[in-house]
Amino acid sequence: MNRASGTSSAEAFIVVEESGERPRTLQLSGVVDIARARVLLDAARSCCAGCSSVAIECSTVERLDAAGLQVLLALARKLRDMKLDVRLRRPSDAVTAAVRLAGVATELPTDEAP
DSSP: EEEEEOOTTTTTOEEEEEEETOEEEEEEEHHHHHHGGGHHHHHHHHTTTTTSSSEEEEEEEEEEHHHHHHHHHHHHHHHTTTTTTEEEESSOOHHHHHHHHHTTTTSSSSSSOO
């Protein structure tokens, strides 16, 4: 497993490269807001490179604002354009609420599997 950090903070966005059939994982934690949108965008771009699917692990996200949600939507659209799959894995209540409020649940499907 190879890990690359999006930032040096304790709440880094982490890209985990899995081998075999498992999707590449983008791990999010803490607050995903406009202040961290650029770092998330860079991590998302890194995550997309050379993969067939992406799982966005977001079980420990405490808050997701519109800017963070826009980056996730852009990632999902880019992957769909490339005929690839993206899923939210174990979304926190904050993520579920933001996705539902924005009305984008069909664009950011959930994968409850571990």
